[in-house]
Structure formats: C-alpha cells, structure tokens
Amino acid sequence: MSGSNLHTAWARLFLRAAASAGVRDVVVSPGSRSTPLALAAAESREVRCHVIVDERAAGFFALGQARASGRPSMLICTSGTAGAHYFPAIIEASQSFLPLLVVTADRPWELQGAAAPQTIDQIKLFGGHVRAFSELGLPDPSPVALRAVARAAAQAVLRSLAPEPGPVHVNARFRKPLEPVVAGGPEPWEAAWSALMEKGAPVASIPRMEPDPEAIVELVERCARAERGLLVCGPLLPPSGCGGRAGRSFDLKQYQRSIAALARASGFPVLAEATSQARFGASPEITSIAAFDALLRDPAFRARLAPDLIIEIGAPPTSQGYADLVAEQPGCKRVVVAPHGWNDPSSSAHALLFADPADICDAVAARLPAPPRRSPWLDALARADARAWTLVDHELSGDRLSEGIVARLVASGCPEGSILAVGNSSPVRDLDMYCPASPRALRVLHQRGASGIDGLVSGAAGARSVAGGPVTLLLGDLSLLHDLTGLALAREAAAASAPLVIVVVQNDGGRIFERLPIGRSARASGDGVSEALLERCFTTPQSLLFEPAAAMFGLAYERVDTKPALDRALAAAWGRSGATLIEAVVPNSDGAARAERLLKAIAAASREPPPARDAAESPIERTAP
C-alpha cells in the first residue's frame, strides 16, 4: 500500500466500518493528533465530511444532524481540551436519546502523565453521560487487531442506537509520524487490511421494540372505562420516537395519523405541546385543546377538568399548569408512553409503556370498541379552548411586534412539512402559548433534554445539512449570543440550496426571568429583589444588535419591528437559497406583563357561564362558579 502507513490504514478501516454500519456524516475539527482520522474522513466517498473549527459548535452541529436524520454522525477532534468542548452536546444527546459517535484522538501511553503538551486524561472523559466508552489503543498490524478495529467501529455505532440511543465515546491513540509516509513496497498487513476494507463492518441487527401485549390489553380496558380521558403529548423528537429502530425514518404524517386514530377511537381530546409533533399537522377531526397550558394555570379550571385517565406521550410536558393538574389529581391514573427514559418527574405515574408511541396508539385504537358519543364534558372543554384562542388572537392584533406575534408568524408561515427548530427560554413557551393546532404539518426540533440555551444555531445548521428542505430557527437574543460561532456554520449552509432562516427575538436580555417568580418579586414593591438586581444578575441586557455579526459571517440580514415587515422578511428568506438572520425587535420589557394579562383573561373566560342548554349536563361547566 504505497503512500500511506498503518495509522492511515487503521483510520480508514475505522471510517469504512462506521460508514458501513450507518454513519453518513463526519464532523472534523482541525488538529494534529487526529490527522489520520481527518484524512480518512476527507477522502472517504461513503461519508460527507464537514470541517468545523470550534468543537463545541461541531458537537451541536452533529447533534442537529441526529435530530433531523436519526443517524449517528461521527465527531473527530484532536487531543487535549478539544474533546471537552463536546460535553454539552453529549449531555443533550444522552438526555434526548439521540445517537452520536465521538472520536477523540489521543497521545500514546508513553506521553501520559509526563507533562507532554496537549495531553490530558481522556479515558472516560464524559463519565456516565455516554452509553459506552472504548479505548482503541495504538494502531497494531496484527490481523486480529485489524479485524477488531472494524468491529469496534460497528459496536460504537450499534451502542449509539441501541438499546437506548445516545452518545458513544471512542478514544483513539496515535504515535508520530501522524501523516502518511511513502512506503518502499507493500506492507505486510496490506492484504488483510484490503480484505477488511472490502468487507466493511459486521452487520448488527438491532432488536425491534414491540409493545407489551398485556399492557395494551390493560390500556384498552382503561380507555374503554374512562369518561374523562386525556391524551397529552409532551416533547418528542422525530427519531427518538422510533422505538430504537436504526435506519427507520420517522414518518411524521403516519405518527400524526396514529395519534388521531387513538383520539378518535377513545374520544379523548388531544393536549399537544408545540414540541410534540402532534400540534402542527393535527387532524381536524380530533378535539385539540392546544391552549391547555394557559387553561390549566387556573386552579378552578383544573378542578373542573378532573380527568379520570391520562395517556401521556413522549417526554414530560413542559406546561406548569399540567404539572399542577397531575399533582392535584392523585386518583387519576396516568400511563406514560415513550420508547426511552423514565418520563415521570413527579414519581406519580401508574404505568410506563416502553414502545414506539405510534405503535401503542395504533394497537389501542384498533382494539377499542366503537367510539363513544361525544360528551358534554368534551364539548365544554373545546369551547374553553376556542374562547382562549379568541383571546390570544385579540392579543396578537396590531402591527407592532411582540414575542407572541413573532412566534405566530414564524409557525404559521413556515413552509408546510419543513423543520422548525425552537430555542429554549421564551420561544418554546411562546410557540405553545400563541400558536394554535393546525392541519399544516411541521417537524419541530427542540432541545428539551437538558433545556440548554446553548448550541442552537449550530444545531439548526446541522439539521439543515441533512434535511432536504428549509430549516427555520426561532431563538432568543442571549441564546444567539451564546452560539455566535454557530453563525459560521450557517454560512456553510448558505452554499446549500434550501434556506436556513434564523429568527432572533431581540428583547435585549433573558426576558424569561421576568416571567419567573424572581421577576414577579422584582415587580412587586416591598423587600423583594430589586429591578436593578434582576437586570444585573438575571435579565442581563447586552444592548447589542446582530447586524455586524451577520455581515462578518456573510449572512443576509434584516431588522424588523412590525408585523408586515416581519412577514415580508420571512417570505424573502424562505424564498432564497442560503442563510438569513432576521432580527425581530420587540419591546424589551412588556412581554411578561402581556403574558400575565392574557393568562388572567383566559382564566376568566373559562369561567364564563355556559349556554343554558349545556349547563345541566356538563361537568366542566356545571361546577363553574
């Protein structure tokens, strides 16, 4: 094998085996110790190689790819602190059940613990946050070691997908020289290596997760008996909803059909959060109670709702009102359905069903007898929801931008079937509060595993790099500042044909804190936290505008502060290829007060006396004060 050496061959074999086990994208950050791996990735025709300077951004980019594709991307970095920058993305991958294959290059054993440069202890660097760790050791020409390299790559890919998807860490050591050297003739190990390169990785067939038939029977019986059942959909990421089935792509429409089938067969209303994949694309035939968070903030409404069965799908809902409902209704049986994770922070679930939620919905729907007659309880609930949305619409009238208007315009304008990525802090809550259920399907990507405000731009750029269509990101100004180097990755997307549209809600600081108890304490007079302290330690306004940053990274940029201007900017951004940063400037201190006013109005409206003909039948209205 001329022009190369064992290091290069070793790295090529690792890449080849990972590719044949399912890796399609490799994200390389520059460095010397990782030279063999970087070269192998760059020359491979089986993977796409992305080069990203900042390992923190690279980690989130790979995570965004996994969110959109369900496949593990491979990360490659040099030795030293480089790998440590992957940590936040690794934590998020672990908690969101997203596959990721992290390969850190390392120095040989003789340089450890002896003050050699760029040398740290990389063994189990990410502790318990990875599903598996393996130490590849130094390249070794023996046939059994060469076979084991291919096996180790296949194992790493497998462990990133099953039994629980998540991050896997491989530490690979190399001794200098790191670059390919011209060999005088064929290497003795070349024939064995060539055969392995031809063969690829051993095929690992991942077990399919099937719902437990007994649990299905029990759930069918519960549904049939329930008079006031709820189908509650919490955050769900498309790939992690697939019950650990590698390579099975998430079929959004099919998932939404399964939810609708269960809702129809059971007669239960659907309380779907914006991140659940069940709100945008909801079937018009089902009763969607999308204003449930606002409605459930009212204790009187919670008491009137009094569900007797809750089927909860996905990760725990973000809604505080819903958490309060669960806490106040200990008698109500709650069954949690999700493929992975113990999704019960209140430790009060009656049962947890580990399976693909779509499979559970289909199985239960198919076994239920004829759908029940629509109950007055359900009618009353639907009316309360409709009244809430009338109030939300009223709140969003007028031309001046607010957080709510930005969320509404973005969600309602996103091209049908496209990806909407949403940042933590207020944007994810605004999407819930201001955007009703609609039959227009959207894939909503989110970062609810550890709810960080970090890496959101990089993640959206990663999703864009594997998605066939447009990606829109809605995030806050501090979140954008946190991931400013992510804009460099957005520029990479500029070369691609489909648009990446980044909408930053510019409210000058972390205004979420004004909606939290600490903010209410500052607003109340007396000896609470002072406004100045709230601003200094929590809201932290930066008085920055992002136009120069967009210019630096070569992105199209628009600053808007009215509804028509945002509408125009969005239409233009979705219509052009490449990346656009839209800075939507909203008044910086009335968001919390507006949200509070709206919630009060919704609570008051939900108590309005019902029309007389329903009053005698409807439990939800009958008990209204």
Ligand SMILES: Cc1ncc(C[n+]2csc(CCOP(=O)(O)OP(=O)(O)O)c2C)c(N)n1
């Ligand atoms: C990595 C990380 N650091 C800090 C936080 C705590 N945090 C939550 S929201 C927030 C402020 C976000 O501000 P911005 O992005 O402007 O959104 P807004 O609150 O204005 O909607 C902070 C600092 C976090 N969740 N993640």
Ligand SMILES: [Mg+2]
């Ligand atoms: Mg902000």
